[in-house]
Amino acid sequence: MARKLKTFQTSLGFFDLAIAAPSMKAALEAWGANSNLFHQGAAKESDDPDVIAAAMKKPGVVLRRPVGSNRSFSEQAELPSDLGGDRRSTNAPRKSKSQIAKKPSSRLVDKTAERKAALAYEREERRRESERAREEAARQRERERRQQAVDKAQAALDKAEQEHAKRAAAIQAEVEALARRSQTEDDRWNKERERLEAALQRARS
Template identity: 75%
Template sequence: MEPTDLSANMPSCPPILAAADQGKPPASRKAQKAKKSSSRPVDKAAERKAALAYEREQRRGELERAKEEAAWQKDRERRQQAVDKAQAALDKAEREQAKRAAAIQAEIEAREKRSQTEQARWDKEKGRLEAALRRARD
């Protein structure tokens, strides 16, 4: 039996091994197919169609973002109006309460003054009556 050259019966070295031998990163099969397809003539109509589709998608995305932004802004304004309304109601209630508290305080002060006036009148009356009682006993 004579030694046969097995490399003649074997397919050539796989691309991964070939790339490893050359010190380059291995190319994937997709990349190899892409290279093959790039050698075909460029279809300008398909290229334009793809560019238009891309631009349409970009515009659609921008419109969608604009709609979302408008909805967010509207919601924010609605919440702010609710906050403003609640704050106005609180401010009004605080003013009314302060007015009522001031009226009550004024009433307390007026009653205190009347009480002091009454106490002074009673002290004077009591003194007059006690003096009359002392005179009557003498």
């Protein structure tokens, strides 16, 4: 059964945001908020019929309007025209709830529209989930590609190190063999020299 939707509002950066969602948690996730704006008093459930009607037409979609304005909410909104200036000098101050006349109740969303909006919200949620799944799959493929590249480079390094160790061991064996041959030659020469020197000594005497 489709969950009943409510309309929530907040202000982030240069925009007022609105969304039709089944819960505050769902609204916070859609807004990308990393803290509970409702507990902080920075977000609320809207009772403005115009805002509710706009949100229910696009359930699950974050709608925007320039912060502090009374314009209609839409998916794409222009930046406020008074950036850097004194907003109080260019925009009329917001009216308090007590100053705003209640809109006719006939404009509130009826039960049929609520059900349609809830179903549309679930479709939007499934679309977002599918998009997130595709993005995660792409990230996973990229991680696997990088890991394969790392594994290949590591294997090449390991193979080169093993080859170097074999060559170094062979060279060391040759060095040790030459050292033994050199020592053998020194021993032979020492004996030969002693014999020849002795012969020379006998010849002189």
